[in-house]
Structures are given as C-alpha cells and as structure tokens.
Amino acid sequence: MSVTAGTLAVRSFCITRSAKMVSRPRVVMAVGSNTISGASILKKLQKDCATPLPVLRHVADAMADDMRAGLAVEGGSELQMILSYVDALPTGNEKGLFYALDLGGTNFRVLRVQLGGKEERVISTEFEQVSIPPELMFGTSEELFDFIASVLAKFALKEGGKFHLQQGRTREIGFTFSFPVKQTSIDSGILIKWTKGFAVSGTAGKDVVACLNEAMKRQKLDMRVSALVNDTVGTLAGARYWDNDVMVAVILGTGTNACYVERVDAIPKFQDPSSTSGRTIVNTEWGAFSNGLPLTEFDREMDAESINPREQIFEKTISGMYLGEIVRRVLLRMAEAAHLFGHSVPEKLLMPFSLRTPDICAMQQDTSKDLEEVGSILYDVAGVNSSTNARNIVIDVCDTIAKRGGRLAGAGIVGILQKMEYDSKGLIFGKRTVVAMDGGLYEHYPQYRRYLQEAVTELLGPEISRNIVIEHSKDGSGIGAALLAATNSKYEHDF
Numbered sequence: 001m002s003v004t005a006g007t008l009a010v011r012s013f014c015i016t017r018s019a020k021m022v023s024r025p026r027v028v029m030a031v032g033s034n035t036i037s038g039a040s041i042l043k044k045l046q047k048d049c050a051t052p053l054p055v056l057r058h059v060a061d062a063m064a065d066d067m068r069a070g071l072a073v074e075g076g077s078e079l080q081m082i083l084s085y086v087d088a089l090p091t092g093n094e095k096g097l098f099y100a101l102d103l104g105g106t107n108f109r110v111l112r113v114q115l116g117g118k119e120e121r122v123i124s125t126e127f128e129q130v131s132i133p134p135e136l137m138f139g140t141s142e143e144l145f146d147f148i149a150s151v152l153a154k155f156a157l158k159e160g161g162k163f164h165l166q167q168g169r170t171r172e173i174g175f176t177f178s179f180p181v182k183q184t185s186i187d188s189g190i191l192i193k194w195t196k197g198f199a200v201s202g203t204a205g206k207d208v209v210a211c212l213n214e215a216m217k218r219q220k221l222d223m224r225v226s227a228l229v230n231d232t233v234g235t236l237a238g239a240r241y242w243d244n245d246v247m248v249a250v251i252l253g254t255g256t257n258a259c260y261v262e263r264v265d266a267i268p269k270f271q272d273p274s275s276t277s278g279r280t281i282v283n284t285e286w287g288a289f290s291n292g293l294p295l296t297e298f299d300r301e302m303d304a305e306s307i308n309p310r311e312q313i314f315e316k317t318i319s320g321m322y323l324g325e326i327v328r329r330v331l332l333r334m335a336e337a338a339h340l341f342g343h344s345v346p347e348k349l350l351m352p353f354s355l356r357t358p359d360i361c362a363m364q365q366d367t368s369k370d371l372e373e374v375g376s377i378l379y380d381v382a383g384v385n386s387s388t389n390a391r392n393i394v395i396d397v398c399d400t401i402a403k404r405g406g407r408l409a410g411a412g413i414v415g416i417l418q419k420m421e422y423d424s425k426g427l428i429f430g431k432r433t434v435v436a437m438d439g440g441l442y443e444h445y446p447q448y449r450r451y452l453q454e455a456v457t458e459l460l461g462p463e464i465s466r467n468i469v470i471e472h473s474k475d476g477s478g479i480g481a482a483l484l485a486a487t488n489s490k491y492e493h494d495f
C-alpha cells in the first residue's frame with residue numbers, strides 16, 4: 001500500500017489558537033482573597049464534574065430516549081437523527097478507482113484508492129492532508145469551496161502508477177462533510193449549521209454538493225460526487241469493509257458524533273422508505289445532546305462566550321476542541337482567586353484557547369517526580385513558572401476534565417447500544433458487536449480512552465461488555481467514503 005502524506009501527517013484534534021471567542025479584559029494582578037485555595041477550587045470542580053454510576057445511567061437512558069424522539073418526528077429532540085441514505089454497506093467486492101474528500105475540522109484531506117474486489121481489496125491508496133487556513137473558517141462559502149477544489153485539482157493531477165480509471169468514466173468522489181447536513185439523497189444535502197468553530201457565511205441552508213460542484217467547475221475539474229457522507233458514516237462503512245460486526249461508529253476528535261445501523265421500520269419520520277436492505281445508517285448528531293450532563297460554571301461561561309451559545313453542549317463537554325479551554329478557564333480562576341502561579345496572573349493564560357487539548361494530554365503523560373514536562377508546557381503556553389505543588393493541581397484539573405469527558409462519551413455509546421438492543425433483542429448484547437472509534441482525541445489521549453472503556457464496562461457489567469468491542473478504526477472515514485462512492489456509483493457494477 002503506498003501512502004503519500006501531505007503537509008501535515010498527523011490528524012490533529014484541536015482548533016487553532018485564533019478561534020473566535022469574546023476575550024476577557026486583561027487582568028494582570030491577582031485579586032483573590034487568601035481564604036480560597038487552589039485545592040478548594042479543585043475540590044468543587046471534582047464534585048461538579050463527578051460521573052458516578054447513576055449519572056452515567058441517566059445519560060445513557062436519556063440518550064436512548066432522545067434518539068427515539070428524534071426518529072419519531074423531525075425536530076422531535078435535540079438529536080437530529082439524520083438519515084444518511086446509506087442502506088447498503090461495502091461488501092468487499094467493490095472495484096475501481098475512487099476519490100474521497102474529507103472536510104471536518106482543522107484539516108482537510110484528499111484521498112484516492114484503487115479497489116480490487118474480494119481478492120485484492122485495497123490495491124493502493126494515496127492521500128494528502130492540509131490544514132484549513134484559519135481565515136477560511138470565517139470567510140465566505142465560495143472561498144472555502146474554492147480552496148477545497150483547488151487542493152483536489154492539484155492532487156488529481158498527480159494520479160498515476162497503480163491508479164487507473166476505466167475508460168469512458170468520470171472520476172467519482174465520496175465527500176465526507178462532517179457537519180450537520182440534512183441529506184436529501186445519497187449525493188445531496190443541505191447544511192443545517194456549522195460547528196467546531198466554523199462560521200463560514202453563505203453555506204447554511206445550501207446544498208453542499210452543489211457548492212462543491214460549482215467550485216470544481218471554476219477549477220475546470222471534471223469529477224462527480226456519488227456519495228455525501230458524515231465522517232461517522234464514512235468510519236462505519238470503512239470499518240465494516242473489514243469486519244461484519246461493526247454496528248456503531250463514533251468520532252472523538254475536534255468535534256464528536258455517532259452513527260449506527262438502524263431498522264427502517266424503527267424510523268417513523270421516514271415517510272418514503274426505499275431501502276432494499278430494510279436497514280439504514282442514522283447519523284445521530286449527538287454533539288447536540290444535553291440532558292442531565294454534569295456541567296460547571298466554567299462550561300457555562302465557555303458556552304456563553306462561544307460562537308454557538310446553547311448549542312452542541314455534549315460536544316463542548318467531551319470533545320477535543322474544548323477540553324483544553326475548560327482547563328484553561330479553571331486555571332485562570334485558580335490564578336486569579338488563589339494565586340496558583342504567584343501574585344500576578346499570567347497574561348497568556350487570559351487568551352481563550354491558548355491551552356489546547358494536546359497540551360493537557362501531554363501534561364498528563366508526565367510521570368517525573370517534579371513534573372518537569374508539566375512545568376515546561378505551563379511555561380510555554382501560559383508563560384508561568386510553577387511550583388511542584390501548582391503542577392500537581394494542574395494535573396488533577398486535567399484529569400478531572402478528561403475523566404468527565406471520557407466517561408460521558410462511554411455513557412453515550414451505551415445509550416446507543418441500549419436503544420439498538422431494546423429493538424432487536426439479543427442481536428447487540430447477545431453477540432460480538434463492534435463500535436468503530438476514530439478521531440485524534442480518542443487516538444492520542446490514553447487516559448480519556450481508559451475512562452471511556454471503564455464507563456462502558458461499569459454500565460454494561462462484565463458479561464455483556466465482553467461482547468462489546470470498542471475498536472480504533474484509524475482514518476477509516478476516507479476509505480469509507482470512497483467505498484460508499486463505489487457502492488453508489490452511477491456506472492454499472494457487479495458488486
């Protein structure tokens with residue numbers, strides 16, 4: 001398998017530091033009373049973030065209830081429960097050359113794959129990844145789609161070697177677009193809203209495939225989108241290509257979301273079921289969930305100052321874009337009220353999103369006695385000299401926020417599995433069922449991953465959890481989208 005990496009080899013899971021948030025006024029002197037200590041702020045934080053079993057149970061049950069309400073009627077719950085129009089998953093027989101585009105967070109990726117059917121499977125794949133210039137996240141729709149089409153055009157020019165298109169065909173694309181889209185068919189869908197810090201004007205309410213087609217036309221690029229998919233759907237399809245037991249896919253990266261295989265007859269709002277298999281994939285958009293979450297004053301303040309207040313609360317509590325920012329807000333309070341870093345408040349700490357989730361993850365990996373790595377990250381990011389005592393408190397804050405996020409994500413997964421099990425009696429818990437996971441947060445944060453798994457096991461008990469396999473499916477969404485382009489190809493195929 002040949003792989004070409006682009007400018008950024010590793011999928012990062014955090015937004016750039018320039019994310020638009022209303023910044024607080026500069027405070028340089030700490031003004032706290034001496035009666036408040038860092039330890040007491042920590043204690044309250046741990047209490048407010050606690051996720052004992054009853055809280056996890058409530059979240060799992062509420063997730064299942066909200067899923068049902070969202071399937072019953074359009075707008076029936078916070079969860080949009082979006083129909084993906086994917087009712088046939090890859091079988092392994094897919095053949096030919098297909099492209100995939102992946103727009104979902106800080107990075108944009110293009111990929112091509114030559115599929116060789118059951119025998120040869122993936123003959124060759126190449127991809128390139130580029131960071132989305134931050135200004136495009138706040139620019140116009142045209143600018144963003146022109147950028148995407150130009151990267152694709154350059155990439156397509158480099159096609160050669162083992163890749164070849166059957167004569168008389170147009171290159172087909174699986175377009176992974178990882179934002180809430182109301183699909184109108186497998187190859188069209190209207191953007192409901194931007195998430196993850198994107199605020200591009202002129203796309204909401206429009207068909208994103210039409211936007212891409214227009215931009216490709218401007219680039220004189222002759223390609224067609226055969227499948228428009230969410231990244232969760234791409235991940236599920238990509239993982240299913242190798243393993244028939246995959247029933248759920250979850251993304252934990254910059255943002256978060258989950259999709260699963262649903263029975264068409266369990267979707268009352270689906271008026272015109274044309275599915276031949278009787279099953280379809282539903283994109284839950286679980287980032288919007290909020291029922292019964294243990295939230296703190298820091299979460300509320302972050303939400304109020306965000307570009308999408310009162311939206312995406314689950315996402316703001318558990319995903320990579322926000323964990324570092326929540327920690328920063330707690331540390332700022334500790335610096336102001338408890339002089340955690342001496343008598344002045346480090347100016348850098350005042351900057352929203354200056355502390356990123358990879359920073360808090362790196363700090364948690366420090367096992368040295370004096371927490372030297374923690375000290376140097378705090379110095380680089382927040383511009384402070386810290387005592388060992390302060391570093392220990394910082395680690396506890398990171399752990400509290402990562403623990404809450406991981407455990408709540410685990411409860412969300414159990415909610416989906418419970419709903420599926422209830423409807424299909426034994427077909428989920430009574431046999432091996434795989435949950436395919438992807439996203440930088442899940443991939444790179446070992447403590448978060450462990451907390452997630454622990455919550456699933458606590459909720460399901462040891463026996464059932466043996467059947468539930470939570471598995472990393474790295475970058476499956478790219479290949480998954482290409483596979484779905486193959487499955488939905490406009491050309492005749494025998495797979």
Ligand code: BGC
Nearest residue numbers: 178179180195251255256257
């Ligand atoms: C989007 C989802 C996406 C998820 C993970 C969320 O912000 O709303 O559509 O699947 O991020 O990328």
